[in-house]
Amino acid sequence: MDWSEVFGPDALVVLLSTSVAFAMPTALAAVGETVAERAGVLNLGLEGMLLSGALASFLVAYYVGSVALGTLAGVAIGVGLGALMAFLSVTLKTEQIINGIAIVLVAQGITIFAFEKLFGGGDQPTVAGIPDIDVPLLHSIPGVGPVLFEQNALFYVSVAVALGVCLLLFRTRFGLSVSAVGESPAAAEAMAVSVARTRWLALLVCGGMAGLGGAVLVLGQLNVFEEDVSGGRGWIAIALVIFGRWNPLFVLGGAFLFGFTDALQIRVQAVSGGIASTVPTEIFGALPYAVTLIVMVAATVWAGRDAQPAALGVPFRKEVSA
Amino acid sequence: MKPSVSMKSIAKRFGAVQALAGVDFDLRPGEIHALLGENGAGKTTLMNTLYGMFPPDVGTITIDGREMQFHSPQDAIAEGVGMVHQHFMLVPTLTVAENAVLGERNGPLLRKRDLATVSARLAELADRYGLDVDPRARVWQLSVGEQQRVEVLRALYKGARILILDEPTATLTPLETERLFPKLRALAAEGASIVFITHHLEDVISWADRITVLRRGERVGTLRPSESSAGELARMMVGRDVRLMQVVAGERSVAGTREARRAAPVLNVEGLQSDGDRGTPALRDVSFSVAPGEILAIAGVEGNGQPELEEVLFGLRAPHTGTVSLDGSDVTGADPAQRLRLGLGLVPSNRYRRGVIRELSVAENLALDRIGEAPFGSELRMNRREMVRQAEELIRRFSIQVSGPDQLAGTLSGGNAQRLVLARVLSRELRCLIAAQPTRGLDVGAIEFVWEQLAAARDRGLAIVLLSTDLDEVLSMADRCCVIYRGRLVAHWPREELDRERVGLAMGGASETAATPSLSVASGET
């Protein structure tokens, strides 16, 4: 096959722009998870939050006809599930890993139920897509332009939000409190930083991000909803946080690397209709997971766990004793 | 003179424990006030209520004549109360400046230049009170003394006029202590009111303007150093005449010690090098050996490598270089399981993290390191009946205060938990014992018990390595004594040559060996 079809300048631009776009939902969820984990809570409910966000945003966009409101709805339901996670993990202090799994199970059941209930028997419902907007000037920058500045509005919103969260972590007092409660809760508490409050907020942010991810997936890309539309993106996002050593910027990078391999495998198939028939398609399918797995393992093996928040996964109990 | 703080009949109960039973306490502007008492006397609890960590059940707190209702430290801080906790409340991964602004409420943003201003302010305070620290340094890079200065600095930065220090000298070298108090005095001279919690009589007598003594949650009295003596204070603290600790070890004949030294060493340590948790060098070329029937004390101040040494000796941390050998066989690579089998025992420094499992019963905890071995059954079946039987015996022998073998270990007091650990460790066939901070946080009664047990074990011919930050403990238990400073063994004396002055100085790095160039290089690294 002709690799220039994949990595040639023009091809590469297209390849990149699609991978950036398709990685966005995962990226948003991953950045959200980074906030939660830096605050010391491992949120495995991400997949469920993504899925619920997708459905909620789709429903509102479908019935109200407003992408903006739809997006908000997606965020809202995400925040709601974030609250549930916080209630279980922070207020009740139950095993975080288990809480997360429970949330995923609930979300999957409810979404299938609701969707079938509402649209069963009718045509596959769709919502209007949103047009790409070329950012004046910027989009004409060769290479970068087409990749980053010829996307739809939700994409720009997502980028803004994702970067916003990075700033939230690095340039605000809240961000400082987050690292503090994730690193040594007792010290934070002694300095009048409420561990419970900070972790609650972190989880609300996390849920909101995942919900937004769902909205972007459905409203920004597919314009249709179907059961299990999130397709494991939430799980990947969690892996990406470790992959990115709990640094939101690295995590973003990781998300786009994942998106890239995914786009790449589909593209390589397309370019060489031939390969697909000889090489099993499953190998392409496995590529993104394999890459994530390997890089994640490598990251842990080399960097060790020192980047990991010391109190990750540990519920905080105030020491009340003499 | 009108008191800046006055606390009236403060009472606080935790579950079954009445931590404070109506304590009065007042603090005057410009004074240094010592709060003296045994562990569990309620000193810290009293100050925590003043710092707003939790409200008292009963009683009133007035500051500058106004009555206060503190719901959180934030409220207290707002009223100019600052507290330096014994276990520093600093976030190791953050910088000094970041730790200072933590919990501040002015505005959501925290830009680089905000931090710059903070750093400037801190620097200014620092050289005003001679508390030199670099505001941009990350806390985990700082020595214990520096971290304490950061705590004080932070309190001042937050505008503290009333400064509480919890056991400030517990983790300091004698030198650092010498430096600390003049600085406090300077603060007081500027009108700050200072409380320091301690159970070290020397500090009290040499530095306090007034002393309040607590015992079992009640105030025994408040007096001036001039009006009292160490003996009297001790009696007030303990409520009876304190037996002089030296006796315990002193009972042993010097002859016995010499004969012990002639025997072949059980534990041999050669040139250990190891890193701490943060990857910084913690042990530098540590070598020593211990013979049967002797206690080798390795004295040192926190942050100089004792925990790392403890872990390396027991196989919980791998050294870069160097060897550990037990009865001549090299065990450097062996894991705790193998070392246990070879007769090495450990009394861990953190008894709740490594010593007991709170969720398991006392009986189970007593058998923890012999699960699957006779007499507790085989790898296929545990013999719980035997477990309970032996537990009952050990509970009797080590007089552990429990309702029964089934009680959960998590419910034991510090003293009882330590008795449990000793009971478990000493009830197996041992060749060598590593006792790390065996009496940390225990009250006098428990301390005596632990020391007697160790001495008895030594007299039975056990080789013991005692890692301790407590000078009294070292002086009364050691047959031989080394001092570990910045990860190096810097001094070494037989019992006959031990004296408080020397050891104290060496612990602070000021011994004759401490002046060697190699060490100044070392200090450069940390």
Next chain:
Amino acid sequence: MRREKWKAVAVCLALALFGAGVASCGDDDDGGGGGQAEGGGEKVKTAIVLPCGTSDPWCKQGYDAAKALEKQGAVDLEITTNAPQDTAGVTRVLAQYAQAGTQLLLAHSTWQDAAFDVAKQFPDVNIASYAFELRDNVAILEEPIYQAAYLAGMLAGGLTESNTIGGSAGQDVPLCHAELEAFEAGAKRTNKQVKMIDTYIGDWNDAAKGKQATEAQIDQGADVVIACGGGPANGMAQAIKEANISGFGYVGDMSSQAPKNLVGSVMYHLEPYFEAAVNDVKNDSFRPAKRYDFGLADGGVSLQLNDDYSVKEIPADVMDQMEQVQQQIKSGEFEVPYEAGA
């Protein structure tokens, strides 16, 4: 005090959440039809079991066909949607119906093992499913959609300007493989230089991947595409809408999803299948069970054109050619090659 407040808030949020899940389930007619029709005389007690929701094209076709029969009064119908995907689960569902005295079970997926199992347990029941072996009371449903795909391909050949067409499928299984091969063959018939790009995304549901696949093909110059499988088809529809190129819907009429861009849909009509099965049951001619195979000739599959299609004019000659071939297929002069793949 503050802790309680937090708990209260938390509880509310948690409840609100369930509320949301529940409320979003609106209030229209209940998905499954209840079997109210009391002992419908000569009506055949029939049940259809669907692997997906009835908004999914594949399931909708089965659902509509069964509903149609019910309207005619031929059957007394029960419906299960979103049936479990595991063999054991399907077996349970089928067994439930068999137990309830259902005469005809329309198992609308590749459920041979479950069907055989139930057929053995309940000898009286008649089952039709996408099996590949016959049992006395298990009939085979064929899906010769590739025949319609061939016709679609012919139009594609005429429509493409880049001489590049694309097909994306969930898995490289005979059903899809045959469809894509026929599409390509058809295209080659009207346009010798046509080059076809196949992509197998390895997932039946992931529309995002489906869309990505089609977009990748578009970047390779494809300007007419087709898909196989719910996810791929939905993704494809969105992709062609955005790139404003042409494509063909799969199994059901998907024109509502991309009204301007769908040339048409390769349709799969189950009425003849179900009708035949029902009648066989009625006249006790179901056994020994047979292979129900209704191709283009018998109205089992068709190419349904979309009147709103407006990307470009379909060349008249190509259209004629297509219609001729359609006739030849119906009359049996011509047989569309069936390429099941490796």
Next chain:
Amino acid sequence: MSVSQATARIIAPPQLSRRLRSLLASAGAVLLSLVVGGLLIVIAGGDPVDAYRALLDGALGTPYGIGQMLVLAIPLIIIGLGLALAFRGRVYNIGAEGQLFMGALASGVVAILLPAGFGPLLIGAAIVAGVLVGAGWGAIVGVLRARWGVNEVITSLLLNFVAILIFTYIVRRPLRAPGSPDLQGRAIQPEAALPALPDLAVHIGLFLALALVPLAAYVMARTPFGFRVRMQGFNAEAAQTAGVRSGRIIIGLMLISGGLAGLAGSLQILGVAERLDPGISQGYGFTAIVVALLGRLNAIGVLLAALLIALLQSGGQAMSVIEGVPYAIVIAIPGVFVVFLLIADRLARGH
């Protein structure tokens, strides 16, 4: 007194024993979940009472119905036991689904390719292969965690995707069922098929599953291994100090839970599908997590929980058939279960 403590008093008066309290908690959780389920049923336009009745006699009405329930319960019991043990040691194996598929693949390959004529030996060989491969797949995760502290939740999870892709390839290409229009692998040799009990129509794997329950109970409660696992779970550092080799424990737990998942997979192949078929599981590996938790990480509990979930799901299908209530409700309930269980549990224990 806080809200939760107040509720705790009501749910489980403090004087009750811990065991009884947690039992009550489970019961309460189950009840609450059924209420939520009922709510959904009403929304779906059904009558909860009738629906639940339909559910019950759908699952228990006939021998065959009971049999079908048990068929679902078997893998849940087997995997659930393994996960319960692993979770006790705080080894969170979320990869049971993948391990199940790898085990299934292995025993499927054996049962298809081995020459005929071995009779029952073939069954034995197939099962052993399934267990070994499942265990091996799990061990990858164990080693990564034990040796380098790589978070096992993520690795086991990602390996699910990979395992299923491998399975898909095998049934799509080398071992595809001739003539099948879809993803279906070849049928196993008749003699490799597990015999089934008359009229219940349950394959004899049932006895294996039931036999494993007391065995697991014994391992957990009576053996040093089980005890060390608990030590590890409660306080890994103290366990290590007391001579527990945490690495071995972690790998051991992954081997066991993986092996059991593999066993479940091979029983699905030999007893249910009787061919290499992706339909051997629909998230059993995840449902088993619920089973393990609902069963309080205790063998008998797992048995009961597995039966409960099986009852719910098989009955749920009956419900959807008889009452026309969407089956999706049944998918939602297990998750709701766990949420309520967590809450009720914590309240029962109080703070």
